[in-house]
Amino acid sequence: MYRYDNYDHQMLADRIAQFRHQTERYLKGELAGPEFLPLRLQNGLYVQRLAPMLRIAIPYGMLSSRQLRKLAHIADYYDKGYGHFTTRQNIQFNWPALVDVPDILAHLAEVEMHAIQTSGNCIRNTTTDQFAGSAVNEIEDSRPYCEIIRQWSTFHPEFAYLPRKFKIAVCGTVDDQAATQVHDIGLFIVKSDTGEIGFRVLVGGGLGRTPVIGKEILSFLPKQHLLTYLDAILRVYNREGRRDNKYKARIKILVKETGIELFREKVEQEWLALKDGPLTLTDAEFLRCKRYFQDPEYKELSEDSPQLLQVLGENVLFAGWYNQNVSAHKKAGYSIVTICLKQTGTAPGDITSDQMNFAADLADSYSFGELRVSHEQNIILADVEKSALYALWQSLKSQKLNSDNRGLLTDIICCPGGDFCSLANAKSIPIAESIQRRFGDASRLRDIGALSLNISGCMNACGHHHVGNIGILGVDKKGAEFYQISLGGSVDNDTALGQIVGPSFAQEEVPDVIEKIVNVYMKNRQSGERFVETFNRVGIDPFKEEVYAKAD
Amino acid sequence: MPKLIKNRQIIDDRWVLIKESRQLEDLQAYSSQDLIVPLAFWLAEHNRIQQRSGKTAVWLNSNEVPQSLGSDLHSLEVIALNFPIFSDGRAYTSARELRSNLGYKGEIRAIGDVLRDQLYYMSRCGFDAFLMRDDQNLERALSAFNDFTEGYQASVDKPIPLFRRR
Numbered sequence: 001m002y003r004y005d006n007y008d009h010q011m012l013a014d015r016i017a018q019f020r021h022q023t024e025r026y027l028k029g030e031l032a033g034p035e036f037l038p039l040r041l042q043n044g045l046y047v048q049r050l051a052p053m054l055r056i057a058i059p060y061g062m063l064s065s066r067q068l069r070k071l072a073h074i075a076d077y078y079d080k081g082y083g084h085f086t087t088r089q090n091i092q093f094n095w096p097a098l099v100d101v102p103d104i105l106a107h108l109a110e111v112e113m114h115a116i117q118t119s120g121n122c123i124r125n126t127t128t129d130q131f132a133g134s135a136v137n138e139i140e141d142s143r144p145y146c147e148i149i150r151q152w153s154t155f156h157p158e159f160a161y162l163p164r165k166f167k168i169a170v171c172g173t174v175d176d177q178a179a180t181q182v183h184d185i186g187l188f189i190v191k192s193d194t195g196e197i198g199f200r201v202l203v204g205g206g207l208g209r210t211p212v213i214g215k216e217i218l219s220f221l222p223k224q225h226l227l228t229y230l231d232a233i234l235r236v237y238n239r240e241g242r243r244d245n246k247y248k249a250r251i252k253i254l255v256k257e258t259g260i261e262l263f264r265e266k267v268e269q270e271w272l273a274l275k276d277g278p279l280t281l282t283d284a285e286f287l288r289c290k291r292y293f294q295d296p297e298y299k300e301l302s303e304d305s306p307q308l309l310q311v312l313g314e315n316v317l318f319a320g321w322y323n324q325n326v327s328a329h330k331k332a333g334y335s336i337v338t339i340c341l342k343q344t345g346t347a348p349g350d351i352t353s354d355q356m357n358f359a360a361d362l363a364d365s366y367s368f369g370e371l372r373v374s375h376e377q378n379i380i381l382a383d384v385e386k387s388a389l390y391a392l393w394q395s396l397k398s399q400k401l402n403s404d405n406r407g408l409l410t411d412i413i414c415c416p417g418g419d420f421c422s423l424a425n426a427k428s429i430p431i432a433e434s435i436q437r438r439f440g441d442a443s444r445l446r447d448i449g450a451l452s453l454n455i456s457g458c459m460n461a462c463g464h465h466h467v468g469n470i471g472i473l474g475v476d477k478k479g480a481e482f483y484q485i486s487l488g489g490s491v492d493n494d495t496a497l498g499q500i501v502g503p504s505f506a507q508e509e510v511p512d513v514i515e516k517i518v519n520v521y522m523k524n525r526q527s528g529e530r531f532v533e534t535f536n537r538v539g540i541d542p543f544k545e546e547v548y549a550k551a552d
Numbered sequence: 553m554p555k556l557i558k559n560r561q562i563i564d565d566r567w568v569l570i571k572e573s574r575q576l577e578d579l580q581a582y583s584s585q586d587l588i589v590p591l592a593f594w595l596a597e598h599n600r601i602q603q604r605s606g607k608t609a610v611w612l613n614s615n616e617v618p619q620s621l622g623s624d625l626h627s628l629e630v631i632a633l634n635f636p637i638f639s640d641g642r643a644y645t646s647a648r649e650l651r652s653n654l655g656y657k658g659e660i661r662a663i664g665d666v667l668r669d670q671l672y673y674m675s676r677c678g679f680d681a682f683l684m685r686d687d688q689n690l691e692r693a694l695s696a697f698n699d700f701t702e703g704y705q706a707s708v709d710k711p712i713p714l715f716r717r718r
Binding site: 031 | 677
């Protein structure tokens with residue numbers, strides 16, 4: 001993974017000194033609250049319902065075991081012994097004291113981490129496929145490009161006060177796992193007929209109050225022009241994005257109101273001034289960044305492990321976990337393991353400091369000391385030898401990290417909701433738990449099959465409810481918490497926005513409603529059909545009828 | 553005389569900022585003063601205002617673009633860019649365009665809600681003069697220019713991005 005050089009270290013040290021100074025001035029009353037606000041947000045610090053919340057960047061989801069141990073230390077020393085992974089592949093701590101934050105940032109800097117631009121109206125953490133570099137059928141590893149974008153976007157002097165937040169995702173895999181189409185800018189790595197690497201560029205996607213799937217602005221951007229083109233898009237957005245209404249300030253609204261053709265022309269116009277200028281990427285820079293993401297020292301193994309096949313035949317529980325949580329790897333004899341943080345009774349994406357230390361040890365023992373975080377709020381060991389899978393699985397139980405529900409209905413994406421977040425209209429964690437309890441039977445869950453269920457506690461859609469096969473949105477109905485349900489959303493290559501099924505439900509009704517929806521699917525599905533495929537075939541009506549049927 | 557930060561030093565500011573065009577109904581009253589006038593006034597009264605003995609500069613609000621000045625801009629000693637509120641970031645783009653795209657060499661002055669903690673990014677985008685908000689301590693604000701020793705991007709102060717230098 002990327003390692004800092006003296007420049008990176010110096011800039012981070014400068015940033016911490018700057019923020020320490022700003023925090024001191026704020027605490028002394030020399031810096032007014034509204035003026036401190038964007039400064040603390042751009043250092044990841046929110047003031048939440050109960051305490052400040054610190055969001056730490058995990059660039060494109062990559063973590064070393066050393067970094068994860070540092071996060072465990074911060075959780076123990078400055079927080080209440082746990083953290084929460086987010087849909088932006090970041091981690092949040094819910095209980096730090098404001099005065100401690102500069103010290104926490106200094107701890108993070110020791111392991112080349114930070115909280116820069118994890119909030120605020122600026123360019124946020126760039127995300128990518130959690131399998132990058134290990135996935136089968138990868139066009140090219142996206143991580144060197146993510147790192148190039150990370151550096152370009154970090155402390156960008158022109159784009160620190162944008163109309164609204166700005167999120168970029170890069171996808172280099174054939175099967176998009178990064179929700180790339182619902183980002184302000186989505187970059188798909190593509191190879192031209194002549195073998196040249198470039199990007200298909202989407203712009204104006206996003207979730208939130210107005211969910212939109214990104215539109216293609218350019219079908220092929222040669223890779224050396226990546227940063228000049230991004231600069232050009234951001235420049236048009238910074239100048240023309242709406243600032244009169246925060247709900248209409250994202251680039252998706254600008255693209256919609258301008259029209260993609262005219263928007264493209266404006267970007268091209270700006271690009272003319274930048275293209276082929278000093279910001280044009282060089283082969284040397286590509287090589288420099290790629291060097292950090294070379295394959296680890298894989299062994300030459302045969303694809304099948306006889307040992308693994310034998311245990312799979314003998315141990316049903318292990319086989320169940322293997323079928324859900326283990327994915328194919330590009331290298332013969334290796335697998336990608338998803339450690340699912342979706343144990344019933346624990347908030348989705350939450351991880352204790354003990355679990356962090358334990359996962360760090362696992363990474364050292366089984367996966368070259370590295371881990372990834374997915375936008376589904378799980379952690380991944382991306383390079384595990386097949387012959388080691390059984391031993392790995394056995395050890396997961398000791399820390400309750402053996403959830404075997406990856407990709408199933410109970411692998412819920414869920415924001416912190418009303419229990420923590422001051423923006424929320426409704427709680428989301430108890431909803432997730434009530435659904436997980438209702439669908440606690442493992443064989444039934446597997447029979448239902450691949451189904452994504454996403455929960456957001458408000459319109460801001462941190463829980464990606466629009467793109468869940470089943471989406472649940474917390475709404476405020478005359479002071480009471482209600483839940484609106486949508487169906488048919490999807491975030492893979494065929495990204496789709498869910499359709500709202502109808503009037504919202506009270507909290508206690510939700511598990512019954514989900515059960516009815518699942519039953520309609522089970523009744524209607526044809527062999528091999530996933531939930532979303534059945535939904536696309538039969539439409540929303542059968543679900544609507546069942547959910548709102550009057551009791552006889 | 554009001555104070556200004558220019559090229560990282562505190563100096564006396566001889567320019568008079570005219571916030572609204574109607575202040576200039578009696579141009580005679582300003583015959584020898586150096587004025588920074590609103591863009592709309594400049595565009596409408598361009599010839600008349602230059603008949604005075606005092607110099608004239610122009611300020612642009614955050615929703616106005618430097619391209620509106622046309623070829624006039626190179627004759628202007630000062631172009632001021634207004635921050636109605638410090639969190640309105642449009643003037644950063646205007647400053648960069650003035651320097652990088654339009655080749656403007658004169659003073660680019662930040663006016664309005666200009667605060668200590670934004671000075672560093674402003675200077676990287678091409679601002680070289682800062683008329684700070686009244687309550688700001690200019691002496692202490694000077695340290696802001698040294699908040700960072702280096703930056704990744706191509707910017708006005710360092711047109712060659714770090715990746716070509718490291």
